[in-house]
Amino acid sequence: MTETDRIKALQRENARLRRQLAEQHQLANAARMANIAVLERLDLHDVLATLLDALAGLVPFDAACVMMLDDGRAVVEAGVGYTGALRPGELVFEVADHEHLDDLVQTMRSVCIADTQEHPSWQHGVEVSAQTRSWLGVPLIARGTVLGLYAIDKLQPRFFTDEHVRLAEGLADHAALAIANAQLVAGMARP
Numbered sequence: 001m002t003e004t005d006r007i008k009a010l011q012r013e014n015a016r017l018r019r020q021l022a023e024q025h026q027l028a029n030a031a032r033m034a035n036i037a038v039l040e041r042l043d044l045h046d047v048l049a050t051l052l053d054a055l056a057g058l059v060p061f062d063a064a065c066v067m068m069l070d071d072g073r074a075v076v077e078a079g080v081g082y083t084g085a086l087r088p089g090e091l092v093f094e095v096a097d098h099e100h101l102d103d104l105v106q107t108m109r110s111v112c113i114a115d116t117q118e119h120p121s122w123q124h125g126v127e128v129s130a131q132t133r134s135w136l137g138v139p140l141i142a143r144g145t146v147l148g149l150y151a152i153d154k155l156q157p158r159f160f161t162d163e164h165v166r167l168a169e170g171l172a173d174h175a176a177l178a179i180a181n182a183q184l185v186a187g188m189a190r191p
Contacts, residue, residue, distance in 0.1 A: 023163060044182040045088060048078035051175045056080070058167040059136070059160075061152045066140070067093070067101075068148035068179075074101055081153070098123065104137045105146050110165050111137045115157035134159040138168045142180040150175070 001009075048066045055064055063081030067074040076091040095101045099121035104111045113135040116122040122135075134154040139146045150168060154160065 023167060044179065045078060047178050047182040051171075051178060052078055052080050054171055054175070055150060055152070055168065058171055059152060059164045060154070062155045063132075063153040065151050066148055066175075066179075067151055069095070069105065069146060072096060074098075074149070076151075077148075100135070100137060101149075104139055104149055108139055108141055108146055110139065110169055111135075112160050112165060114160075117157070131155055133157040136160045136165065136168065138165070138172045140172050140176040140179060142176040147176055147179055147183075 052064055052066060055061075061081065063079065065076045065079030065082070065086065068077045069075075072095055074093045074095050075089055076086060077088045079086040093101060095105055100111045100113060100119075103109075113119045113122060116132050116135055132153040132155070134157055136150075136152040136154075138150040138152070140148045140150065150172060152160070152168065
């Protein structure tokens with residue numbers, strides 16, 4: 001290996017380390033926002049809005065929502081970037097009717113669809129997903145149970161990278177804790 005090759009290799013390694021450090025810094029900031037949601041907000045919808053803000057700081061998207069699972073259904077409880085206002089509970093999807101949702105819930109792993117137009121089971125009839133080309137679903141897991149998921153949409157096909165998935169999954173751990181705490185508080189407030 002020549003001196004020039006060694007220098008180029010060091011430059012590539014330095015660039016990789018800088019990207020890794022930037023990713024860790026982004027995740028730390030998003031985790032801080034999620035922790036604030038855990039400590040300062042007790043209302044579930046306030047928590048979900050804060051968690052979507054934290055996600056926006058990590059993963060570029062055109063629209064995103066938090067779906068909560070309820071008896072085999074995925075209920076959109078908070079969203080950003082959609083045309084028109086999304087009211088909590090307005091959109092409900094039967095998990096079993098949507099292969100990507102069912103896979104996410106069953107495997108407890110993220111699902112990334114590179115191009116919805118090429119995905120055989122993607123259902124284009126839903127107004128909010130009509131323009132979605134890339135989709136990333138990240139499970140929100142607390143105490144071994146999938147509470148819900150981040151559904152992240154991009155108009156550009158093949159947009160989401162492994163780095164986007166890692167960042168969203170890192171935040172999802174904190175998000176699930178914040179959601180579980182808000183649900184616990186809401187459950188205690190009921191008569």
